[in-house]
Amino acid sequence: MNTSRAAAASNAAHTRQAPEGVRRHLGALLDTYRPGIALPGAFFTDDTLYAAEVEYLFGRHWLFLASEPEIPEGGDYRTYQIGPWPIFLLRRDDGSIAAFHNTCRHRGSRILQQDTGIAGATLQCPYHRWTYDLTGRVLRCGATGESPEAQRPLASVHVKTLAGLIFVCLADEPPDDFDDMAQRMTPYLAPHGVTRARVARQVDIIEDGNWKLTIENNRECFHCEGHPELLCSLFDFFGEIDEASMSAAERAHYQRFRAAQSEAQAIWTRAALPWQVIEELAGRPTAFRTERLVLDGAGESMTPDTRVASRRLLGDLTEPRLGTLHYHTQPNAWFHFLSDHILTFATLPLERGRTLVRSTWLVHAEAEEGRDYELEKLTSVWNATNRQDAEFVAETQRGVTSPAYLPGPIAAKEYMVELFHTWYAGRLRAALAL
Ligand code: FES
Ligand SMILES: [Fe+2]
Incomplete structure (x- = not known):
């Protein structure tokens, strides 16, 4: 059996249509969502809905998991748990990247059991020592005398890279619009040289909240007053700006932003770096958004003094004042690409009310801690x-699960939250044929 047929066979169980009762229940729930209003409380408490989100959103869309520098050498692997699916990413000796169940x-045991490690030339299941090659083929069936040729290979998972970012899709037939996103995003991302970077730091946080709250929170800066460190560098002007309703101090701040923005656009244009907004967070399966944003102060980086943390700039970049290229993907990631470092954020639901947020700081592969950068300055913001x-x-999470919670209006500044809701409801309806 070839690997794609094997993957299809192994995944058949999760592409089945939902039972009629489940469809009716979820249809009624989705009908309670009102555009322009926050999600109703049941969206955070209903276990059937959570199971459907895992199956249809996380199980059938492209998910960002890691960047290439996280598995830099042949044999390097990382394991993940996506809902019920344990999978792993593997770098082969020829440099290619594979993903397997x-x-x-x-x-059925998990074969690779550490979060990260080096596989060597073959993969061996620790339970009864079946051995696989790095294409997933069974080489030996331990001491049982079974014929390796008669066994099915490991089920593969669809994997694609975009300028050094690794995405996977668990569906038999992934959404076919990834290549369009990749083609349009590559000119934005490539100059930051992800494949020539290395991991300086990775931090996992488990948020005590539903994954949608994690994404909603990321998709607006209405709350950024709560981020004094971030506001040293980030201007929080998103969406429609109503200058007329601003106080004198706000207007002065906004005008400073506009002046910095036109100066930055001249720098970006000179450096031949694309900066225009692409706003497609809804209306397609592989939904995304990008924009190069001017930063405050020196305009160089997301650091306490707004200057680069690493004096070794990324890729072949020579200009430190590049602001931040930000990039969002539905349903689980966001990124900042600066001149001196890259931040990737991948989220995965662990339970209905618990979500993993993995933050990774990348610097140029030749940047040396202590000589070119200090970890504290790089990571503190x-x-x-x-x-x-x-x-x-x-x-x-604690508030929305209260029976007393009633959803309120989404502000104009929170329009990306609304786009996330539009995508979310649309993708669930499409998967459930509602
Ligand atoms: S379960 Fe893997 S060798 Fe038996
Ligand atoms: Fe925030």
Whole structure:
């Protein structure tokens, strides 16, 4: 059996249509969502809905999991748990990247059992020592005498890279619009040289909240007053700006932003770096958004003094004042690409009310800690911001699960939250044929 047929067979169970009762229940729930209004409380408490989100959103869309520098050498692997699916990413000796279901073809044990490691030339299941090559083929069936040729290979998972970012899709037939996103995003991302970077730091936070609260919180800066460290560099002007309703101090701040923005656009244009907004967070399966944003102060980086944290700039960049190229993907990731470092954020639901947020700081592969950068300066702003966001999410989880919660209006500044809701409801309806 070839690997794609094997993957199809292994995944058949999760592409079945939902039972009629489940469809009716979820249809009634989705009917309670009103555009322009926050999600009703049941969206955070209903276990059937959570199961459908895992199956249809996380199980059938492209998910960002890691960047290439997280598995830099042949044999390097990382394991993940996406809902009920344990999977792993693997770098082969020829440099290619593969993804497999981490489920042994003998009696099902996870084969790779560490979060990260080096596989060597073959993969061996520790339980009864079935051995696989790095294409997933069974080489040996331990001491049982079974014929390896007669066994099914490991089920593969669809994997694609975009300028050094690794995405996977668990569906038999992934959404076919990934390549369109990749083609349009590559000119924005490539100059930041992800494949020539290395991991300086990775921090996992478990937020005590539903994954949708994590994404909603990321898709607006209405709450950014709660991020004093972040606001040293980030201007929080998103969406329609109503200058007329601003106070004198706000207007002065806004005018400073506009002046910095036109100066930055001249720098970006000179450096031949694309900066225009692409706003497609809804209306397509692989929904995304990008924009190069001017930063405050020196305009160089998301650091306490707004200057680069690493004097070794990324890729072949020579201009430090590039602001931040931000990039969002539905349903689980966001990124900042600066001149000196890259931040990737991947979220995965762990339970209905618990969500993993993995933050990774990348610097140029040749940047040396202590010589070119200090870890504290590199990481302090987003470590603080992540802690504050985890608190916002946990407190919102506690509030929205109260029987007394009633959803309120989404503000114009929160329009990306609304786009997330549009995408979310649309994708669930499409999967459930509602
Ligand atoms: S379950 Fe893997 S070898 Fe038996
Ligand atoms: Fe935040």
